[in-house]
Amino acid sequence: MQSGGFYDALPAMNLLSQPIGPAHYLVVGAILFTCGVVAMTVKRNAIGVLMGIELVLNGANLNFVAFGSPGLAGGPHSLGLDGQWIAMFVIVLAAAEAAVALAIALCFYRNFATVDVDRGEELHG
Amino acid sequence: MDITLWHNVFFFLMAGVACGTALAVVLAGNVVRMAFYLITSLAAVAGLFFLAGAQFLGAMQLMVYVGGTLVLLAFGVMLTARGPLSSMRTGGGQWVLAALLGGSLLAVLLQTVVQVGGPGGEAASTLAAAEETQSPTTAQLGLGLLGVRSQPPGQALARPAPPPAPGYLLVFEIISVHLLVVLVGAAYLARAKWRRPERLVIHHPPLAASQQLTTDN
Numbered sequence: 001m002q003s004g005g006f007y008d009a010l011p012a013m014n015l016l017s018q019p020i021g022p023a024h025y026l027v028v029g030a031i032l033f034t035c036g037v038v039a040m041t042v043k044r045n046a047i048g049v050l051m052g053i054e055l056v057l058n059g060a061n062l063n064f065v066a067f068g069s070p071g072l073a074g075g076p077h078s079l080g081l082d083g084q085w086i087a088m089f090v091i092v093l094a095a096a097e098a099a100v101a102l103a104i105a106l107c108f109y110r111n112f113a114t115v116d117v118d119r120g121e122e123l124h125g
Numbered sequence: 126m127d128i129t130l131w132h133n134v135f136f137f138l139m140a141g142v143a144c145g146t147a148l149a150v151v152l153a154g155n156v157v158r159m160a161f162y163l164i165t166s167l168a169a170v171a172g173l174f175f176l177a178g179a180q181f182l183g184a185m186q187l188m189v190y191v192g193g194t195l196v197l198l199a200f201g202v203m204l205t206a207r208g209p210l211s212s213m214r215t216g217g218g219q220w221v222l223a224a225l226l227g228g229s230l231l232a233v234l235l236q237t238v239v240q241v242g243g244p245g246g247e248a249a250s251t252l253a254a255a256e257e258t259q260s261p262t263t264a265q266l267g268l269g270l271l272g273v274r275s276q277p278p279g280q281a282l283a284r285p286a287p288p289p290a291p292g293y294l295l296v297f298e299i300i301s302v303h304l305l306v307v308l309v310g311a312a313y314l315a316r317a318k319w320r321r322p323e324r325l326v327i328h329h330p331p332l333a334a335s336q337q338l339t340t341d342n
Contacts (some may be wrong), residue, residue: 022134023238025177030234031172035147038227042215045156047201051163054194055147058170059193061186069177075152079151081265084179085293091182091189092300096307098194102201103314109205 025066033059046105046115050098057094061087136176143169156202156213164195181263269298 036055043049068083079086109115146166153159167190174183268274272294 006312020133023241024136024140025173026238026241028143028173030231030238031144031146032166032228034231035144035151035176036233037230038223039151041226042151042219042223044215045206047156047198048159050198050201051150051159054163054190055150055166058167058190062170062173065174065177065179065182069179081262081269084182084262084266085269085296087179087182088185089296089300090302091185095189095194096304098197099311100307102197103311106204106315107203115205 022066022069025062025069029059029062029066031059032056032062044116045116046108046117047102048100049057050101050105054094054098057090064090067118132176136173139169139172139176142166143173157199160195160198163198167191167195178262180261181266198208252325269293 032055034055036052036059039052039055040049041052043052064079064083064087066083068079068081068087105115108120112119143166143220144164146169149162150159150166153162167186171186171191174180174186265274269292272292274292
């Protein structure tokens with residue numbers, strides 16, 4: 001593995017010269033997670049916030065699968081099939097959460113005629 | 126060697142598509158375009174699942190997310206996005222704040238990844254061999270959900286091993302009941318409200334118009 005000054009300054013770039021391992025999947029999961037968090041904070045549309053949550057859950061799922069992958073993180077530290085089970089439960093919970101959140105968004109829209117989350121200030125003290 | 130090369134190619138393809146479209150979800154202003162970018166990103170993540178050897182999970186991701194949740198989201202967009210409200214703009218200051226937050230969060234996460242993930246050199250060299258000997262994990266996943274955790278075939282013939290870890294039967298039941306309760310609750314929340322008679326008049330324009338005509342006369 002080459003380790004120049006450039007790679008020392010940016011350790012994440014060092015991954016590009018290595019074969020695919022769990023760290024690569026973790027980088028993709030981190031990017032998805034960050035995009036989801038930024039989408040949750042930036043979007044004013046309630047459905048946009050919901051899409052940000054889906055992105056966050058997908059980033060977490062990618063981490064679970066990468067840690068449990070038999071070919072990637074083999075050895076005693078692998079999660080094995082447990083990673084896939086947990087990711088499956090996360091997918092089911094995300095589907096349930098999306099259903100409830102969309103029902104709430106529809107209810108909100110019926111009452112306020114908008115899905116702008118900044119307009120939901122009925123509970124302000 | 127060839128297998129690992131194609132693995133690399135497809136990994137970077139899928140990872141690029143997933144990250145690029147996730148960024149497009151953040152940057153897009155239109156809700157419908159955001160939904161499309163989200164579909165593409167989730168499908169690319171499903172491809173990454175296939176690459177990581179989780180075939181059943183990749184298929185489940187395609188079916189549940191791309192087939193189910195995104196249809197639900199599209200219906201939500203269609204039912205709520207009306208008029209100019211479909212693209213609600215965010216102020217410039219908030220974009221700067223969000224970029225700062227996202228950049229710092231990404232820096233922290235990448236630092237952690239580099240420290241935790243470690244190089245995949247030795248593991249990835251055995252990737253091809255693992256993929257050749259690897260059987261589909263669907264049966265083991267289903268057995269685990271029923272509470273039976275199958276042992277690796279190599280250890281089954283050995284001397285009596287310690288009892289295997291319990292499966293996920295209880296979690297499976299809890300998740301099932303949770304899903305049922307959630308669906309009933311969502312249907313209850315999103316039901317058509319019982320309307321009072323004066324709002325019933327607003328809801329039927331021809332009736333209201335005829336009533337107005339009769340009162341005018």
